[in-house]
Amino acid sequence: TSLFTNVPLAPVDPIIGVSQAYKADPSPNKVDVSVGAYRDEQAKPYVLKCVRAAEERLLGATKEYLPIDGIPEFNLASAQLLYGKAMNGQEKRMVTVQTLSGTGAVRLGVIFIRKYLPAGTTVYASRPTWVNHHNICKESGVPSAEYTYYDNKNNCLNFEGMIADMRAAPNGSVFILHLCAHNPTGCDPSKEQWGIIADVMAEKKHIPFVDCAYQGYASGDLDNDAYSARLFFERGFEMFSAQSYSKNFGLYGERAGALTIVSHSEAAIPKMLSQLKMDIRAMYSSPPTHGARLVATVLGDPALRALWIDELKQMSGRILRVRKELYDALVARNVPGDWSHIVKQIGMFTYTGLSPAQVEYIVKKYHIYLLASGRVSIAGLNSKSVPYFADAIADAVK
Numbered sequence: 001t002s003l004f005t006n007v008p009l010a011p012v013d014p015i016i017g018v019s020q021a022y023k024a025d026p027s028p029n030k031v032d033v034s035v036g037a038y039r040d041e042q043a044k045p046y047v048l049k050c051v052r053a054a055e056e057r058l059l060g061a062t063k064e065y066l067p068i069d070g071i072p073e074f075n076l077a078s079a080q081l082l083y084g085k086a087m088n089g090q091e092k093r094m095v096t097v098q099t100l101s102g103t104g105a106v107r108l109g110v111i112f113i114r115k116y117l118p119a120g121t122t123v124y125a126s127r128p129t130w131v132n133h134h135n136i137c138k139e140s141g142v143p144s145a146e147y148t149y150y151d152n153k154n155n156c157l158n159f160e161g162m163i164a165d166m167r168a169a170p171n172g173s174v175f176i177l178h179l180c181a182h183n184p185t186g187c188d189p190s191k192e193q194w195g196i197i198a199d200v201m202a203e204k205k206h207i208p209f210v211d212c213a214y215q216g217y218a219s220g221d222l223d224n225d226a227y228s229a230r231l232f233f234e235r236g237f238e239m240f241s242a243q244s245y246s247k248n249f250g251l252y253g254e255r256a257g258a259l260t261i262v263s264h265s266e267a268a269i270p271k272m273l274s275q276l277k278m279d280i281r282a283m284y285s286s287p288p289t290h291g292a293r294l295v296a297t298v299l300g301d302p303a304l305r306a307l308w309i310d311e312l313k314q315m316s317g318r319i320l321r322v323r324k325e326l327y328d329a330l331v332a333r334n335v336p337g338d339w340s341h342i343v344k345q346i347g348m349f350t351y352t353g354l355s356p357a358q359v360e361y362i363v364k365k366y367h368i369y370l371l372a373s374g375r376v377s378i379a380g381l382n383s384k385s386v387p388y389f390a391d392a393i394a395d396a397v398k
């Protein structure tokens with residue numbers, strides 16, 4: 001007997017489960033469009049050249065512990081990357097700590113919400129959203145709920161529904177908003193819509209929690225992609241932001257990210273920092289060195305930064321090209337339905353609108369691995385696999 005015989009088996013994460021099935025499939029035709037990681041035209045993982053160059057500079061660096069809140073230059077550069085000029089002169093009412101990538105930033109922020117916002121404050125996430133938002137709230141003991149986001153029938157944003165849900169939520173609720181390149185739908189509000197969202201959030205005293213996993217990855221332009229966070233900042237919100245360098249620096253396994261909290265009160269900042277440090281200390285003492293050093297090196301060196309911006313343009317450009325190729329291939333095959341959402345959506349993912357049954361058919365017959373929700377990681381496709389995938393969709397919807 002064991003103390004642990006009663007431990008129930010946890011459900012498999014839907015994304016991880018699909019990726020395991022892909023790995024186990026011996027078919028030479030198999031295609032993985034499930035995982036949210038960039039692949040090059042050869043469907044291979046890609047390490048950015050700016051990262052390789054920074055790695056060379058870091059050879060021989062010590063392995064000493066970092067401060068509990070991470071590398072100061074990394075934290076400042078992260079906040080500046082997201083908030084841009086808007087934060088000039090405002091630094092004293094912001095606190096940024098290095099985190100275990102975007103996931104760690106969301107987690108730390110949600111713990112802070114539980115401890116220091118009024119009891120019962122609910123965290124709202126879009127329907128659908130990155131599944132981990134709800135896992136994190138649940139595990140952190142924070143109530144979470146959904147707000148309307150996607151219109152499954154018309155494959156676009158349900159903006160009226162979103163605004164109605166924001167109005168209906170209790171004043172002072174936290175709203176997780178995806179900075180850009182919404183995961184999983186690839187569907188973002190327009191600039192005008194962001195303005196209305198900010199109006200309603202202000203009226204309702206809601207608190208934006210901006211999840212920034214794809215800055216630079218949506219349009220290829222870092223400033224353009226940061227629009228929503230800067231809008232909330234400029235409108236004077238107290239807010240949270242969680243940054244991830246997994247996608248835009250390709251640092252998936254290095255776990256480099258940052259949590260920033262913006263306050264109205266400069267005096268609150270040292271106390272907030274002290275609490276964030278206490279939580280970090282109790283969880284893992286201090287963050288990992290390598291990824292944050294790489295980011296700080298690239299962001300702090302004009303030549304490497306220019307190289308990074310160029311590589312971001314190439315990655316986001318390839319994704320845009322593949323979107324167009326997939327759309328054209330579906331039109332060329334006269335596949336019934338309107339597929340224009342594939343080219344209207346932005347970022348790594350497209351929400352195809354395929355039903356779970358159609359997805360299952362494609363996985364079984366074609367060995368193309370996408371999520372049951374119909375989400376496809378466009379980065380997993382290339383000019384060679386697009387015709388095969390279009391054939392599979394044509395077959396599944398006919």
Ligand code: PMP
Nearest residue numbers: 101102103130183211213244246
């Ligand atoms: N938020 C969203 C919306 C994401 O898509 C992701 C990446 N899948 C993350 C946060 C965090 O990823 P990571 O922990 O790798 O930075």
